[in-house]
Amino acid sequence: MFFSILLLAHFQAAVIPIVLGIKSINKFKHISKYKLIPFGFIFLGLASICEMIDHIKTSWIYIDHSSLYNWLFYSFLSLGLTLLSISVIKNKFIQTTNLCISLCSIISYFLFNKTIALIFQVIISIFLLINWQKTFKNWLLILYPIFGILFTTFFGINLSISGDQFWHILIGPSGTISVIVFYLILKRSAKNII
Known part of the structure; x- marks a missing residue:
């Protein structure tokens, strides 16, 4: 029973972002770089798929370790959050800075360790919060950091x-709530046309 619940918690964390990504295709055209939004969601789903593959190798017992699939998990997470962040901004310098930080997160995992990569992920999340708050001014955004x-x-x-x-x-359902929050903010913005 426990394994089934654990599998379901991971499965929904992969499927829901991918479904939201597919639903976002050619939607939200009022947003500067709307074509990046589906990729942002899909990459978050791919991150969860990589985590599931990593868990298969550890018999679904969480082990704090570094591996190829763990690196892919953090890489897709970084790319997904970065694409969602830069989709709403027009400033090329800020877009480039966001992409460079994402690249630093991806590279630092192997060059240094997972802790350094996580520091870059925190910076990516801060940029995401700033960019989305400036654009949408939506109180729902507070649910992402929570x-x-x-x-x-x-x-x-x-x-x-x-x-x-x-x-x-x-962990998975908590992350999924934040992904759903992103989608709800995008839907509300489409009604209000920012």
């Missing part, structure tokens, strides 16, 4: 410290 950063980090730390796989079940 569910996508605070809760997932809290659950992950508890998982790493305790080894209790219960915390593992909560």
Whole structure:
């Protein structure tokens, strides 16, 4: 029973962003770089797929380690958040800066370690929050740092410290809530035409 719930928690974290990405194709044309939005969502789903493949190699027990699929998880996560971030801005310098930070996150995982990559991911998330708040001015955005950063980090730390796989079940759905929040903000913006 526990394994089924764990599998479902990971499966939904992969499927929902991909479905939202497909639903976003040729939508939200009022946004500067709307064609990047589907890729942003799809990359977040691919990140979860890579995490699932990594878990297969560890018999679905969370192990804090570095591996090719763990690197792909963080890489797709970085790219997905970056594409969502730069989709709403027109300034080329800020777009380039966001892309460079994403590249630093991807490269630093192997050159240094996962901790350095996570520092760059925090910067990516800050840029995303700033860019989306300036563009949408939507109170729902506060849910992203709560569910996508605070809760997932809290659950992950508890998982790493305790080894209790219960915390593992909560990480995927918490991240999915933040992905759904992004989509809801985009839908609201389409009604209000920013």
